[in-house]
Amino acid sequence: MARFSSVAFGFVVVVLLQCAAAQTVHVVGDNLGWGILTGGAQAYTDWANGKNFVVGDVLTFNFKTNEHDVLQVQKASFDACSSSNPIGDVITTGPVNITLDAAGENYFMCTFSQHCQLGQKLAITVSSSGGTPPSTTPRLSPPPTTPSPKNTPAICPPDAPAGAPTSPSTPRAMGPNTPPSPGSSSSEILAGIWVSMLAVIMGLLL
Numbered sequence: 001m002a003r004f005s006s007v008a009f010g011f012v013v014v015v016l017l018q019c020a021a022a023q024t025v026h027v028v029g030d031n032l033g034w035g036i037l038t039g040g041a042q043a044y045t046d047w048a049n050g051k052n053f054v055v056g057d058v059l060t061f062n063f064k065t066n067e068h069d070v071l072q073v074q075k076a077s078f079d080a081c082s083s084s085n086p087i088g089d090v091i092t093t094g095p096v097n098i099t100l101d102a103a104g105e106n107y108f109m110c111t112f113s114q115h116c117q118l119g120q121k122l123a124i125t126v127s128s129s130g131g132t133p134p135s136t137t138p139r140l141s142p143p144p145t146t147p148s149p150k151n152t153p154a155i156c157p158p159d160a161p162a163g164a165p166t167s168p169s170t171p172r173a174m175g176p177n178t179p180p181s182p183g184s185s186s187s188e189i190l191a192g193i194w195v196s197m198l199a200v201i202m203g204l205l206l
Contacts, residue, residue, distance in 0.1 A: 024057045025097075028122060033062040034070065034094070034110070040119030053126045055103050063094035068110050068120070070096055078107035078123060081116035103128040 028034050029047055037043040061070045072087040083090070090111055091098075100106060109121040 024054065025060055026051060026053065026057060027060045027062065034068055034120070035063060036115055036118045036120050041121055043119065044122045048122065048124050053100060053124050054129050055100055055126055056129055057100050059098045059100065061094060061096050061098070065093050068094065068112055068115065070098070071109055071111050073107050073109055075105060075107055078109060078121060081109065081121070083111045100126045102126065
């Protein structure tokens with residue numbers, strides 16, 4: 001029982017380690033954090049470029065409480081810097097970790113004053129962990145079918161020149177001294193072996 005418990009515990013530890021290794025934490029803005037940057041919204045666009053966001057990854061928004069917040073919204077609200085039609089609640093206590101749980105486009109913004117209009121918003125593309133990119137290989141067309149040959153009369157061979165030897169049209173019949181086929185001889189040998197073994201067994205029993 002103790003050995004089984006140890007094996008089960010080891011299995012759980014391995015699974016947890018694999019999940020932790022597969023999860024990536026992305027600190028939004030890196031050292032710049034979550035705020036109003038000099039480059040505006042382009043600064044966060046540049047930060048997201050080249051990064052691979054996968055379902056299960058974590059976004060870390062570093063900001064001071066009561067100075068900024070984070071709200072996930074839909075694209076229309078993101079473009080208009082509007083907090084209408086939000087996805088979830090506004091998070092006002094920083095720093096905050098948000099787990100990416102949906103593939104596709106994800107939009108985040110700050111609802112403080114004019115912060116979004118000044119560029120404090122982030123758009124990222126999240127891919128599914130189990131998904132694969134669609135194949136661009138063109139579909140192979142089926143091989144063309146060739147028509148079956150029609151029954152055509154056989155072409156007669158050219159006549160042999162006069163005086164040339166001709167091959168017999170029928171094979172020579174086998175004479176009475178023709179050796180038996182290999183199949184029949186092997187059957188006879190096998191039968192002889194079985195008879196010998198049966199005789200030995202009967203002798204031992206008697």
